[in-house]
Amino acid sequence: MNDILDLNSYIIGHVLFGDIVPYLTPFSLALVITIVVFTIFLALSKPELRSVTRFGEDVVRTTTVGKKEAKFRRFMTILCGVALIGVVTTGDIFNFTLFVSLVGITNVGIFAVVKDTHVLDAAFQYGLVMMICSLPLFGGVALILAKTGTLSLGVLAGIPGNPVLNVGRMLLLVGAVGEGALAPFFATKVEMIRAKGAPYINMMHLSSLMVFTRLIEILFIVG
Numbered sequence: 001m002n003d004i005l006d007l008n009s010y011i012i013g014h015v016l017f018g019d020i021v022p023y024l025t026p027f028s029l030a031l032v033i034t035i036v037v038f039t040i041f042l043a044l045s046k047p048e049l050r051s052v053t054r055f056g057e058d059v060v061r062t063t064t065v066g067k068k069e070a071k072f073r074r075f076m077t078i079l080c081g082v083a084l085i086g087v088v089t090t091g092d093i094f095n096f097t098l099f100v101s102l103v104g105i106t107n108v109g110i111f112a113v114v115k116d117t118h119v120l121d122a123a124f125q126y127g128l129v130m131m132i133c134s135l136p137l138f139g140g141v142a143l144i145l146a147k148t149g150t151l152s153l154g155v156l157a158g159i160p161g162n163p164v165l166n167v168g169r170m171l172l173l174v175g176a177v178g179e180g181a182l183a184p185f186f187a188t189k190v191e192m193i194r195a196k197g198a199p200y201i202n203m204m205h206l207s208s209l210m211v212f213t214r215l216i217e218i219l220f221i222v223g
Helices: 002-008 026-044 067-089 093-112 117-148 163-181 183-189 198-222
Strands: 050-053 060-063
Touching: 026 067, 026 198, 067 093, 067 198, 093 117, 093 163, 093 183, 093 198, 117 163, 117 183, 163 198, 183 198
Parallel strands: none
Antiparallel strands: 050 060
16 A cells, blocks of 8 residues: 555555455545535535426425435435545445445435436436446456556555556546546436425535546556
């Protein structure tokens, strides 16, 4: 793990479990604290009420959020926060891909529970993107493993870059972006920022930021 020191400062602590080595640096610790605080804040938040007005009518309707829907979205939010902690602390690329996939699944769960046709259509489209991007995501990991024989970031940091690794990095970039970083696009597409249960949607934006931040760090380490 010492080879990673040049990139993101010293390692505060790590857990040895074969090639699977979760570790903390000052950078990743700041990300973990942000995720934990944000997750707690959203878990304690109450869903917003949505006011609907019709043009030309002096009528305002307020739609409420059911308890079951709120509980499910809160659970998905907390699970997404746990997956994000795994994303920013794992020292193994394969675990990174698994956590990113879990982030994508929880993102779908956060807004797919809304019983609106246009929202469900967006969730379906996001699910298709996730399925398509899973091929380059895990394909990039397989390519890196086949070339280097390891997926440990501590070992990969000391391996010089080569064309095969560059292809693997590119596939990893495409897959991770599609799996975990495009969620806000589909949420914005259906104007869910002010939809029912709006506070939980913010977790999708946080997950996009954290996945992309961690992905850039991994690409620097592997390259």
